[in-house]
Amino acid sequence: MGRHSCCVKQKLRKGLWSPEEDEKLFNYITRFGVGCWSSVPKLAGLQRCGKSCRLRWINYLRPDLKRGMFSQQEEDLIISLHEVLGNRWAQIAAQLPGRTDNEIKNFWNSCLKKKLLKQGIDPNTHKPLTEAHVKEEKKITDTTPMQTPLSHGLPVPLTFPSSQGSTLLIDSNYYDGGLTEASREIFLNKPALDPLSYYDFPMGAAQSGFNLPMTQYQTSLKASDQSPFGPNSSYGFLSMPSLTNSDHGNVSVTEFSDNNSASKISSLLMNDQVKESSSNSSNMSNIYTGGGCHISSMMENAGFSWEGDNKFDPLFQFQVNATKSEDFKTSPWEEGQLQTHSSIDYTSFPLTALSEDLTGENFDVFQHI
DNA sequence: AATGGGTCCAACCGCCACATG
DNA sequence: TCATGTGGCGGTTGGACCCAT
Numbered sequence: 001m002g003r004h005s006c007c008v009k010q011k012l013r014k015g016l017w018s019p020e021e022d023e024k025l026f027n028y029i030t031r032f033g034v035g036c037w038s039s040v041p042k043l044a045g046l047q048r049c050g051k052s053c054r055l056r057w058i059n060y061l062r063p064d065l066k067r068g069m070f071s072q073q074e075e076d077l078i079i080s081l082h083e084v085l086g087n088r089w090a091q092i093a094a095q096l097p098g099r100t101d102n103e104i105k106n107f108w109n110s111c112l113k114k115k116l117l118k119q120g121i122d123p124n125t126h127k128p129l130t131e132a133h134v135k136e137e138k139k140i141t142d143t144t145p146m147q148t149p150l151s152h153g154l155p156v157p158l159t160f161p162s163s164q165g166s167t168l169l170i171d172s173n174y175y176d177g178g179l180t181e182a183s184r185e186i187f188l189n190k191p192a193l194d195p196l197s198y199y200d201f202p203m204g205a206a207q208s209g210f211n212l213p214m215t216q217y218q219t220s221l222k223a224s225d226q227s228p229f230g231p232n233s234s235y236g237f238l239s240m241p242s243l244t245n246s247d248h249g250n251v252s253v254t255e256f257s258d259n260n261s262a263s264k265i266s267s268l269l270m271n272d273q274v275k276e277s278s279s280n281s282s283n284m285s286n287i288y289t290g291g292g293c294h295i296s297s298m299m300e301n302a303g304f305s306w307e308g309d310n311k312f313d314p315l316f317q318f319q320v321n322a323t324k325s326e327d328f329k330t331s332p333w334e335e336g337q338l339q340t341h342s343s344i345d346y347t348s349f350p351l352t353a354l355s356e357d358l359t360g361e362n363f364d365v366f367q368h369i
Numbered sequence: 370a371a372t373g374g375g376t377c378c379a380a381c382c383g384c385c386a387c388a389t390g
Numbered sequence: 391t392c393a394t395g396t397g398g399c400g401g402t403t404g405g406a407c408c409c410a411t
Contacts, residue, residue, distance in 0.1 A: 016379070016405090038396065054397075055380065090399060105400075106378050376408075385399080390392105 013047045017056055021046055025053055026061050059100045066098030070107055078104055079112060083126040 013021075028044035034057070037050035046053060059065075070078070074096055081092045089101035089108075096104065108123075116123040 014381075036396080050396080051398095052380075059379070087400065101399075102379075110377055372411085374408105374410090377406090378403105379405095380403090382402075383400095386397090388396085389394085 011047075012041075012049050012052075014052075017048075017060075021048070022056070022061060025056060029057055029061070030063075055102075059102045064098055065100065070099075074099070075112065078108065079116070079126075082108065082112075082123075 017025075024044050024046055025040070028040065032043075034040070034054075037054045040046070040050055040053045041048045044053070048056075077096060078092060081095055085091050087105075089105045093099050093101040093104050113123040116126070117129070120129050121127070122129050
């Protein structure tokens with residue numbers, strides 16, 4: 001048990017990822033997608049185990065990740081989901097597009113737990129603490145002042161941007177166990193979203209999310225020189241945008257952690273190609289609103305910037321020209337394994353942002369509560 | 370300016386489930 | 391059925407950062 005065999009075979013790097021490593025992994029995954037994580041390090045030229053690569057991608061490099069603080073809505077949602085699901089962070093994360101289980105777990109442990117305790121609510125049971133508990137916890141919370149004022153007193157109406165305008169009201173009944181066993185079952189049985197779905201587009205099912213099979217996406221990448229990673233492509237890995245989308249599905253509230261971010265992201269978006277193809281500006285907004293975006297444009301012009309991770313910021317100020325296209329013309333996954341569909345132009349395949357899941361079936365569960 | 374304690378979070382560890390041979 | 395490899399998850403931790411003194 002413990003470390004996978006891939007980690008034991010050779011001496012592998014551990015610890016924080018360098019920008020160069022991030023770049024390698026990002027470039028590799030965006031080109032070829034994920035086939036077998038254990039092979040990724042070798043093929044991407046990384047001295048890491050596959051597991052580490054997977055985590056890095058899921059928790060940090062995925063382009064659809066949100067960055068920045070949790071919105072009040074997200075916060076309330078996490079609390080309500082935790083009451084139902086407990087520490088099933090992956091399932092909770094599945095209800096919060098752009099957030100990772102690790103991120104939510106950290107947020108819970110570092111912030112939400114304390115907030116609930118301060119409210120006199122047991123974070124484990126979500127029921128009022130006994131007086132003894134309160135006294136005990138008071139000692140703790142008194143010595144660990146909150147960084148932000150608690151703003152979600154009860155009851156809290158949670159209104160989700162569902163097409164049906166569902167509202168979840170957290171009130172005393174809720175915390176008294178007002179949820180039915182059936183509701184709980186729905187949560188427990190609901191499959192978690194695949195964190196890799198960004199590159200997993202089934203044909204004809206774009207409306208349900210990023211669900212194009214990797215094989216097809218891969219084909220799109222190598223289909224022609226027009227592809228975002230074609231032989232002539234030169235893209236930057238400057239730094240990643242910190243997307244603090246405080247209101248799902250509304251591009252106007254996409255925030256950035258500093259003044260430079262806006263210019264960075266606008267330069268990301270307002271590249272020549274996007275300008276040309278989106279005189280009506282819909283393409284731009286679609287990138288973040290989930291109306292459908294062009295992944296190729298996103299990738300090709302991704303002057304990504306990890307703005308939220310300030311300590312990395314200066315390190316990401318490097319530009320990488322695409323390596324020789326020959327190196328990437330054929331995905332290692334494709335060779336002899338995967339079918340190609342070169343007649344289809346996937347470079348403009350419409351995407352639906354994960355955030356749109358908030359308006360879709362992912363919130364159906366609340367209809368049952 | 371130095372420092373020591375607290376906080377946060379990225380990454381690792383340990384385990385389990387599942388697929389495959 | 392068993393062994394092995396891999397993906398995935400939740401718990402834990404090391405170190406960077408923050409802040410009060």
